[in-house]
Amino acid sequence: MKCIARWGDLRRLFALLQSTGHTLYGPKVADSAVVIGEIASPDDLAVGWSDSQNPGSYRLHKDPHGPAFVFHSGADSWKRLLLPPQSTLWEADRTASGFEVLPSGGDSRPTAFIGMHGCDVTAMLRLDHVFGFQDDRHPSPGSPRATSRVTCIDPCYASIRRRSFVVGIQCTGPGGNCFCSSVGAGPHIEAGCDLVLTELPDEPDPFFHIKALTSAGQRALADLSLREAGPEHDEKAKNAVDQCAAAMPRSLDVSGIRELLHRNWDHSRWQATAHRCLTCGNCTMVCPTCFCTNILDETDLAGRRARRLREWDSCFSLEFSYIHGGGNVRSSAKARYRHWMAHKLAAWIDQFGELGCVGCGRCITWCPAGIDITEEAAVIREMDGAAGSSSEEKCHVRS
Amino acid sequence: MPTRLREGDGAPVPGFGISSIPSRQPGEHNGLLFSAFLCASASLRESKKGKISARTGIFVLFGFGVPGHNDRASGGAEVHVGILNAMIPIHYVVQRVCRETRDTFTIELAPSTEESIAAFEPGQFNMLYSFGIGEVPVSISGDPAESGCLVHTIRAVGPVTQALCDVTRGDTLGVRGPFGTAWPVSGAVGGDALIVAGGLGLAPLRPALYGLMRNRSAYGRIALIYGARSPEDLLYRREIEKWRSHLDLQIEVTVDGGRGEWRGHVGVVTTLIGRLVFDPARTTALVCGPEVMMRFTVLELLKQGLSEDRVFLSLERNMKCGMGLCGHCQLGPFLVCRDGPILTYSALRRWMDRREA
Amino acid sequence: MSALEQDLGALPFFAGLEPVYLRLIAECASPACYDPGESIFQQGGQADRFYIVGEGRVALEIFSSDRGILTIQTLASREVVGASWLFPPYIWQYDARALEFTRLLAFNAVCLRAACDQDHDLGYDLMKRFARLMVERLNAARFQLLDVYANPASGR
Numbered sequence: 001m002k003c004i005a006r007w008g009d010l011r012r013l014f015a016l017l018q019s020t021g022h023t024l025y026g027p028k029v030a031d032s033a034v035v036i037g038e039i040a041s042p043d044d045l046a047v048g049w050s051d052s053q054n055p056g057s058y059r060l061h062k063d064p065h066g067p068a069f070v071f072h073s074g075a076d077s078w079k080r081l082l083l084p085p086q087s088t089l090w091e092a093d094r095t096a097s098g099f100e101v102l103p104s105g106g107d108s109r110p111t112a113f114i115g116m117h118g119c120d121v122t123a124m125l126r127l128d129h130v131f132g133f134q135d136d137r138h139p140s141p142g143s144p145r146a147t148s149r150v151t152c153i154d155p156c157y158a159s160i161r162r163r164s165f166v167v168g169i170q171c172t173g174p175g176g177n178c179f180c181s182s183v184g185a186g187p188h189i190e191a192g193c194d195l196v197l198t199e200l201p202d203e204p205d206p207f208f209h210i211k212a213l214t215s216a217g218q219r220a221l222a223d224l225s226l227r228e229a230g231p232e233h234d235e236k237a238k239n240a241v242d243q244c245a246a247a248m249p250r251s252l253d254v255s256g257i258r259e260l261l262h263r264n265w266d267h268s269r270w271q272a273t274a275h276r277c278l279t280c281g282n283c284t285m286v287c288p289t290c291f292c293t294n295i296l297d298e299t300d301l302a303g304r305r306a307r308r309l310r311e312w313d314s315c316f317s318l319e320f321s322y323i324h325g326g327g328n329v330r331s332s333a334k335a336r337y338r339h340w341m342a343h344k345l346a347a348w349i350d351q352f353g354e355l356g357c358v359g360c361g362r363c364i365t366w367c368p369a370g371i372d373i374t375e376e377a378a379v380i381r382e383m384d385g386a387a388g389s390s391s392e393e394k395c396h397v398r399s
Numbered sequence: 400m401p402t403r404l405r406e407g408d409g410a411p412v413p414g415f416g417i418s419s420i421p422s423r424q425p426g427e428h429n430g431l432l433f434s435a436f437l438c439a440s441a442s443l444r445e446s447k448k449g450k451i452s453a454r455t456g457i458f459v460l461f462g463f464g465v466p467g468h469n470d471r472a473s474g475g476a477e478v479h480v481g482i483l484n485a486m487i488p489i490h491y492v493v494q495r496v497c498r499e500t501r502d503t504f505t506i507e508l509a510p511s512t513e514e515s516i517a518a519f520e521p522g523q524f525n526m527l528y529s530f531g532i533g534e535v536p537v538s539i540s541g542d543p544a545e546s547g548c549l550v551h552t553i554r555a556v557g558p559v560t561q562a563l564c565d566v567t568r569g570d571t572l573g574v575r576g577p578f579g580t581a582w583p584v585s586g587a588v589g590g591d592a593l594i595v596a597g598g599l600g601l602a603p604l605r606p607a608l609y610g611l612m613r614n615r616s617a618y619g620r621i622a623l624i625y626g627a628r629s630p631e632d633l634l635y636r637r638e639i640e641k642w643r644s645h646l647d648l649q650i651e652v653t654v655d656g657g658r659g660e661w662r663g664h665v666g667v668v669t670t671l672i673g674r675l676v677f678d679p680a681r682t683t684a685l686v687c688g689p690e691v692m693m694r695f696t697v698l699e700l701l702k703q704g705l706s707e708d709r710v711f712l713s714l715e716r717n718m719k720c721g722m723g724l725c726g727h728c729q730l731g732p733f734l735v736c737r738d739g740p741i742l743t744y745s746a747l748r749r750w751m752d753r754r755e756a
Numbered sequence: 757m758s759a760l761e762q763d764l765g766a767l768p769f770f771a772g773l774e775p776v777y778l779r780l781i782a783e784c785a786s787p788a789c790y791d792p793g794e795s796i797f798q799q800g801g802q803a804d805r806f807y808i809v810g811e812g813r814v815a816l817e818i819f820s821s822d823r824g825i826l827t828i829q830t831l832a833s834r835e836v837v838g839a840s841w842l843f844p845p846y847i848w849q850y851d852a853r854a855l856e857f858t859r860l861l862a863f864n865a866v867c868l869r870a871a872c873d874q875d876h877d878l879g880y881d882l883m884k885r886f887a888r889l890m891v892e893r894l895n896a897a898r899f900q901l902l903d904v905y906a907n908p909a910s911g912r
Contacts, residue, residue, distance in 0.1 A: 098571025
């Protein structure tokens with residue numbers, strides 16, 4: 001079902017969601033960046049804000065004469081809501097017979113995620129596979145976990161996903177560091193959302209094409225009594241997104257990427273990049289698919305109550321690979337950078353049958369050293385198999 | 400092999416459906432054969448009295464299904480289906496503590512309530528929790544056929560393991576598991592089986608030895624080589640003597656350094672491999688110990704003519720969740736808690752050769 | 757071919773040795789046996805022979821007054837004992853003691869060293885065998901040195 005909508009219709013959509021108890025989240029401006037937070041109306045979104053993104057650089061500027069939604073990937077990702085930075089798994093009290101795990105409540109309030117770009121929607125589908133969530137609201141679910149040997153189902157994640165109503169936005173212009181189209185993650189959105197918005201170009205006021213991908217989305221459109229989209233609207237929307245896909249400033253050639261990285265495991269490029277990498281872990285924090293967490297056991301001072309927490313962790317931290325009673329497996333920056341990039345582009349394929357990177361460009365923007373994953377991949381591909389690309393020793397013998 | 404699926408008294412759980420799959424033999428590659436759905440916040444545990452307790456938790460469903468691919472994550476080790484509640488530990492009470500060496504203890508646990516972990520396979524591990532101190536992965540070192548008793552051999556190398564070694568009878572510990580892949584006890588049927596254990600590595604191998612001996616006639620020769628630091632560091636001394644009395648089991652024990660009273664072998668385990676009688680073309684090797692020891696051992700085994708995909712190693716990595724969700728235990732494409740800890744050398748070779756992988 | 761030559765030829769250490777050399781080596785060999793605990797050779801003594809164990813077990817040891825007898829390595833059937841005969845000063849580096857009733861073949865080192873000097877092909881062949889043995893022993897010794905089973909918490 002496809003409709004067209006004006007700004008006022010968006011306000012009514014928000015009101016409709018609020019009236020059914022949804023808490024709304026979307027990209028808004030805070031601290032000179034676009035971040036995801038709680039919103040109440042479409043006016044709270046980063047309307048009219050555009051960004052200039054380059055390696056290691058992010059600047060917001062207001063574009064009052066342009067379209068409403070011209071922001072790109074912000075300073076954080078929807079991972080903040082899907083996999084909260086910190087959550088308590090359980091609490092327990094010491095008892096005479098040992099310990100007793102306390103019954104926990106659970107959040108059951110419905111939420112609405114408004115303003116997910118194509119890359120972020122794909123990232124969410126990637127995380128679905130990591131956490132074993134099978135979304136039965138969509139007619140054709142994404143690639144199944146056929147290549148994974150374990151289905152681990154995290155009900156916390158499943159609960160968050162099941163009670164979220166997702167409104168995606170197809171980008172009509174790429175960001176400075178974007179490359180979603182080359183990794184097959186956008187800008188078109190075909191799954192994962194209940195509604196998909198596309199802002200139609202060359203309109204005096206914000207004018208949107210909306211398509212429903214689920215029955216919940218269809219119900220919402222029906223409740224709003226929106227005008228149906230005509231073929232000219234469909235075409236305009238499609239062209240706008242196609243144009244965006246064709247104008248990507250960066251690209252990552254993913255053909256045979258897994259074998260490419262495996263072949264060049266000892267490539268000299270890794271060391272060169274490691275010199276620049278601060279192992280700060282920013283990339284893992286802003287990446288929408290990085291899912292590594294740490295499990296911590298804490299206790300109060302009296303030793304009476306203990307709790308187990310799960311919080312974001314980063315493979316760039318030195319202790320990440322620490323072996324009990326041994327040392328750190330990956331102690332050099334080179335090893336840690338290589339591990340991160342190879343997980344995203346190679347090991348993820350082994351583990352989940354798909355790429356871990358969605359081309360949002362956040363790691364490029366937020367890296368203080370401006371390291372660009374697309375450039376790294378390109379250099380390795382260019383120097384594939386060349387001298388210095390393997391661990392073979394240079395021959396010092398002169399004849 | 401029976402599946403590990405338990406549904407209490409067999410009554411179907413509302414909103415929960417699962418189809419079981421048989422355990423797989425090494426070398427078999429298939430697409431995933433099962434599917435599972437889950438209702439929002441119920442978890443299932445094996446229950447002695449047939450009652451099912453519901454609690455929020457994370458489910459783990461182990462399956463075996465990897466499309467045929469040379470470099471796939473599959474190490475060819477056996478994997479068995481099980482359902483278990485994952486992040487909340489189950490209460491177990493310490494029944495017995497036995498001091499093996501200066502810093503290593505074997506503890507025997509029994510469930511303190513109706514809940515218990517699912518039956519385990521040799522090579523699998525549990526996450527053991529000491530209240531308020533922390534949780535560590537420890538291989539199960541008891542007999543899988545003894546269902547009432549959970550045995551772990553623990554070496555005190557840090558605060559959590561020290562706490563686990565300090566327990567006394569009646570203390571309560573938390574147990575999550577069993578996790579991981581298993582030794583190819585059924586995969587080795589029809590040939591010779593060679594077990595090479597170094598130090599604490601004998602602990603996760605002992606259940607495999609029990610499995611082999613229980614079905615003795617299905618195998619050709621069975622041999623165990625066990626190396627430790629010194630005679631004082633040998634584990635399961637009394638049991639080793641009992642094993643020695645089996646005429647159909649070759650046993651060689653060696654230490655790295657001995658004093659005058661020790662009259663057994665002195666030297667590294669690799670020196671004993673060539674002394675055993677076995678048919679390399681039909682031999683499955685199960686190796687566990689410090690990484691350096693496994694490396695030397697594998698070299699020697701390959702030199703003796705064993706095939707890379709019949710040499711099985713048990714790896715150790717930093718494990719936090721035990722279920723392949725936290726990412727800490729990664730080794731290249733493998734999540735060691737889930738695709739391992741037992742993997743074939745043929746799957747591991749490229750990754751073991753790489754430094755800081 | 758005598759029974760002794762046949763036995764020698766069947767040993768892995770002499771596998772592939774020319775029959776004429778087998779005979780020569782057999783002429784330098786004589787059987788020996790030791791009771792449990794009996795000393796075979798002692799550190800500092802003349803290394804005028806080497807041995808191959810037939811049955812039993814031999815311990816290579818070092819004695820120190822504060823730590824007592826330290827066992828470096830044990831050797832069992834078909835294994836070679838003794839390399840100090842190869843190079844001057846031909847002095848045993850370790851004690852060797854039989855741990856159980858042990859039968860050995862003792863090889864006259866003086867005789868063999870002379871034979872190797874005379875026939876370099878024999879010398880080359882024997883040196884190759886001993887070199888390979890030494891490389892294997894060195895690898896094993898280095899592995900042993902790593903003390904891989906030590907408790908990491910006790911401070912490396």
